[in-house]
Amino acid sequence: MAGKDKFNLLEGKVIEALPSATFRVETAEGVFLCHLSGKMRINYIKVTPGDKVLIRPSPDKKRGIIVKRV
8 A cells, every 4th residue: 555655645736638537737846747546537526727636646757647636
């Protein structure tokens, strides 16, 4: 369960919605290309530009997964 630590999460703002449930998210560490987590897709949680979200960044610091809408 190391991947679900809240220490790995970054807070950001969705700046652009792209096709296939992909979003561009701006954080304090830069801009990430993120997709929705499985739980958010299953529960039909909508994310629109302007929403604040929590993301789990990948090791390359360019991509991530949106895990929660704040």
